[in-house]
Amino acid sequence: MKLQKGGRDGAAGRGTMEEAKIKMAKTYQIVLAGSSWGVRNTFHSLVAILTTLVVITTIYLRQDGGHVSPKINASSSNSSSSSKCDLFSGKWVFDNESYPLYKEKECTFMSDQLACEKFGRKDLSYQNWRWQPHHCNLPRFNATALLERLRNRRLVFVGDSLNRGQWASMVCLVDSILPKTLKSMHSTANGSLNIFKAKDYNATIEHYWSPLLVESNSDDPVNHRVPERTVRVKAIEKHARYWTDADFLVFNTYLWWRRPVMNVLWGSFGDPDGVYKGVEMLRVYEMALRTWSDWLEVHVNRNKTHLFFVSMSPTHERAEEWRAAKGNNCYSETDMIAEEGYWGKGSDPKMMHVVENVIDDLKARGLNVQMLNITQLSEYRKEGHPSIYRKQWDALTQEQIANPNSYADCIHWCLPGVPDVWNELLYAYIFHQ
Structure with missing residues (x-):
């Protein structure tokens, strides 16, 4: 098992956060510009906003105040991220x-x-x-x-x-x-x-x-x-x-x-x-x-x-x-x-x-x-x-x-x-x- 690294000091974490903010801003602009498209398009835009919020929230929570909790992940390239490893074997x-x-x-x-x-x-x-x-x-x-x-x-x-x-x-x-x-x-x-x-x-x-x-x-x-x-x-x-x-x-x-x-x-x-x-x-x-x-x-x-x-x-x-x-x-x-x-x-x-x-x-x-x-x-x-x-x-x-x-x-x-x-x-x- 390998520990995933992250936290406030990680450049990857900062980059992902900035990208998410830009994406959210663009999504917001699309909603304003497309208000005349009708209810259906507005609904899809709202879904996009909510999805982006979830992404941002997830990134924030994973930062955990700069500390990373140990997580158990399969290290084999043939294993999916959800694979469970037998620690005892x-x-x-x-x-x-x-x-x-x-x-x-x-x-x-x-x-x-x-x-x-x-x-x-x-x-x-x-x-x-x-x-x-x-x-x-x-x-x-x-x-x-x-x-x-x-x-x-x-x-x-x-x-x-x-x-x-x-x-x-x-x-x-x-x-x-x-x-x-x-x-x-x-x-x-x-x-x-x-x-x-x-x-x-x-x-x-x-x-x-x-x-x-x-x-x-x-x-x-x-x-x-x-x-x-x-x-x-x-x-x-x-x-x-x-x-x-x-x-x-x-x-x-x-x-x-x-x-x-x-x-x-x-x-x-x-x-x-x-x-x-x-x-x-x-x-x-x-x-x-x-x-x-x-x-x-x-x-x-x-x-x-x-x-x-x-x-x-x-x-x-x-x-x-x-x-x-x-x-x-x-x-x-x-x-x-x-x-x-x-x-x-x-x-x-x-x-x-x-x-x-x-x-x-x-x-x-x-x-x-x-x-x-x-x-x-x-x-x-x-x-x-x-x-x-x-x-x-x-x-x-x-x-x-x-x-x-x-x-x-x-x-x-x-x-x-x-x-x-x-x-x-x-x-x-x-x-x-």
């Missing part, structure tokens, strides 16, 4: 001139879980890859333009730690253009809601911890690793009240569901009369998403809120899937997967189809949720995970130290890195809608 291109979009050390609020360079990673080529759609270009991320779009608004990410990583990426993407005194970070809701604020813009970029979207016994943002994962599949209000009035909502939920059976609670936690039952995971996943979609349909302000759902973030925990030695994982990987269309077993197509069906049903009910399909493009990036290069929350055992594969993180992503591209995709849709 493409390839990774090495680009050490334009990428990374920010420096790890310069991001004020970088997460130690994702700061791979800080924790000893020497090969930094994972930072230099640009996503290139096959038939168009992604608009270049512009932090100032995004913050202007977010002026007096809330951008809220809702979901698990992968979603939190995307939020951290977005914060880093805008952080560098803001003076220290004009930005802040604080937490509320018992630590579940983290809020980055750009003060001059009165804009917030937030993350709300809700790994299963509906209420669960894993909702504590710190102490959430429980042996028996349980969901209240019909309950979402406890979470939703924190993001009801957001202007942009970006959801995800996937990895926390990855088990054959989920424990479902009918009732409330602590209620002795509550009913617990083990239910096949895919069925529970659909039930939870139906609860989520029903809430959206009733509570979302359709004239205000833009909705997004981020698809599965793939894992790279079994090296034999990309024809490497069995028993290995993403540890020590420095190259991406070259096989086009590669799909590992860490991504579940059945779960993705459930999400697609729920979103399609919402669309049929008049509510649009844009799917950000990051799965395939992220599948190739086996070298983009923190591996052993992150803060270790617990002391490593001698056995772990002797076998780095055993504690390598092949789930989350280093920053700068893959989640920045997820946000470039989100950025494109925020401006394109």
Whole structure:
């Protein structure tokens, strides 16, 4: 995709405006001179005037005060201007001139879980890859333009730690253009809601911890690793009240569901009369998403809120899937997967189809949720995970130290890195809608 350029400073824009004014003046003269031609000719002349006014108005509006909004256009010469490009179908291109979009050390609020360079990673080529759609270009991320779009608004990410990583990426993407005194970070809701604020813009970029979207016994943002994962599949209000009035909502939920059976609670936690039952995971996943979609349909302000759902973030925990030695994982990987269309077993197509069906049903009910399909493009990036290069929350055992594969993180992503591209995709849709 290519950005169309224009604005008050463009010579082409000035020329077009002057031509339009001359054309309008000539049209006006024709009407005066031809007043004796009769009603029919006068009618045609009036149509010409109105058409010219529309042209002038359109030119003025497109100037947008000297700023040009990113637009998604097909770049292929065989494509018409109305062609739509699949942003999610493409390839990774090495680009050490334009990428990374920010420096790890310069991001004020970088997460130690994702700061791979800080924790000893020497090969930094994972930072230099640009996503290139096959038939168009992604608009270049512009932090100032995004913050202007977010002026007096809330951008809220809702979901698990992968979603939190995307939020951290977005914060880093805008952080560098803001003076220290004009930005802040604080937490509320018992630590579940983290809020980055750009003060001059009165804009917030937030993350709300809700790994299963509906209420669960894993909702504590710190102490959430429980042996028996349980969901209240019909309950979402406890979470939703924190993001009801957001202007942009970006959801995800996937990895926390990855088990054959989920424990479902009918009732409330602590209620002795509550009913617990083990239910096949895919069925529970659909039930939870139906609860989520029903809430959206009733509570979302359709004239205000833009909705997004981020698809599965793939894992790279079994090296034999990309024809490497069995028993290995993403540890020590420095190259991406070259096989086009590669799909590992860490991504579940059945779960993705459930999400697609729920979103399609919402669309049929008049509510649009844009799917950000990051799965395939992220599948190739086996070298983009923190591996052993992150803060270790617990002391490593001698056995772990002797076998780095055993504690390598092949789930989350280093920053700068893959989640920045997820946000470039989100950025494109925020401006394109």
